[in-house]
Amino acid sequence: MSTILIQNLKKYYGKVLASSIKELEIKDGEFFTLLGPSGCGKTTTLRMLAGLISPDEGRILIDDKDITNFPPEKRNLTMVFQNFALFPHMNVFDNVAFGLRMRHMPEREIQIRVKEMLKMLRIEELSDRRIEQISGGQQQRVGVARAIAPHPSVVLFDEPLSNLDAKLREEVRYELKELQKKVNITAVYVTHDQAEAMTLSDRIAIMQSGIIIQIGNPKEVYFTPVNAFVASFVGGTNFIEGEIEKEISQDRVLFRSIDGLLIEARKGMVSNYDSKVLLVRPEAVELKKANENGIKGTIESKLYLGGSLEYRIRIGKNSTLKTFSSSVNDVGDVNSNVTVFIKDAVVIKS
Known part of the structure; x- marks a missing residue:
């Protein structure tokens, strides 16, 4: 060696x-x-x-x-x-x-x-x-x-x-x-x-x-990628534009999307309040049928991949999320309303 x-x-x-x-x-x-x-x-x-x-x-x-x-x-x-x-x-x-x-x-x-x-x-x-x-x-x-x-x-x-x-x-x-x-x-x-x-x-x-x-x-x-380029090169990505509204703790912030959605996230490797991007990995998005507490969304597309389903969910005028679900956990068809839970997100540089 x-x-x-x-x-x-x-x-x-x-x-x-x-x-x-x-x-x-x-x-x-x-x-x-x-x-x-x-x-x-x-x-x-x-x-x-x-x-x-x-x-x-x-x-x-x-x-x-x-x-x-x-x-x-x-x-x-x-x-x-x-x-x-x-x-x-x-x-x-x-x-x-x-x-x-x-x-x-x-x-x-x-x-x-x-x-x-x-x-x-x-x-x-x-x-x-x-x-x-x-x-x-x-x-x-x-x-x-x-x-x-x-x-x-x-x-x-x-x-x-x-x-x-x-x-x-x-x-x-x-x-x-x-x-x-x-x-x-x-x-x-x-x-x-x-x-x-x-x-x-x-x-x-x-x-x-x-x-x-x-x-x-x-x-x-x-x-914890340093920016959007790194994030997109090492896995599936969802980017939500917006800005940090306030710090909750040393390493967690409240992020406001350009559609006004408030999402708690990790601070990542950013150091100030300049315009930022929120990274949400597809596996960090959980879908449930509508009428539960969470972010309201609408299914824009749905693809059958055998053992899994790929969904694209609109959660605002300017934001969509891609996620996957087991084929046995089908939450609805295109245009159905769903509830979205974001289990992990991190603020990164654009």
Whole structure:
């Protein structure tokens, strides 16, 4: 395991600032994810860590050693690519053994290490198969096995699951998390998929326009996002415009929507009474049939999703809420009146 320290790192493409990180520490043994939309700088940052591109400013340290100008092969890290980057002319065993042979490890040790990796990834029966003879999910496991076989200090993951179908992505991401803890490595993971980030990460850095907007564990960035961009990138969102009417306690406020609704909420990461937005996650909205105490609402749309129903509820001229309910808890059809209970809300910056 290793600690990574990034200081004043910048990369320009022409006049465009692709990545700018003032200071970032990735802890020993941590699964750290860079999350954000295409073009936000996350892959550029990862490639500077890997040594595949050079920063224009700043430095990168691993275990207090400045590796900023080290070539990739001198950094004691490996990378798992989006397109797997396996050698089609080699079988599975030789693909996994490739990095070990490049390090001139004795062949007997290579045999032991590769078999250990294949067993750990549950692909030992594929040892003699060529790459085109195995599935995409199996190819990804081979790529991971090849990356961890040399026992690197850091493994970098560049959107490694994006070429897999949805069901397989879900299966492999759980395996990745389990494997990372088992082999005790520091992992830096790049993705635009919030489900991957939330499932895998010890901490997440959300990036926008080359800079990190917020860093926190999955619970922190989900329940207390710093602004609307972060909120929308890490889960389903309902935004209600309005302003803080008054503080109830140190961390709770009364929020007045532009339709005049008063909603008690957490203060979040705002520090004054300027115009704000209220974030309400869909799962924090509870619906009941009309004529109960609560916020009055009207069902605008209703979608059947099998085990659940998706509702869009109008709670004022300018505000709607999306929420989900079990299919056995149907509260009404379109245009029906309902009562809305908001179980959790937080004030955030727009």
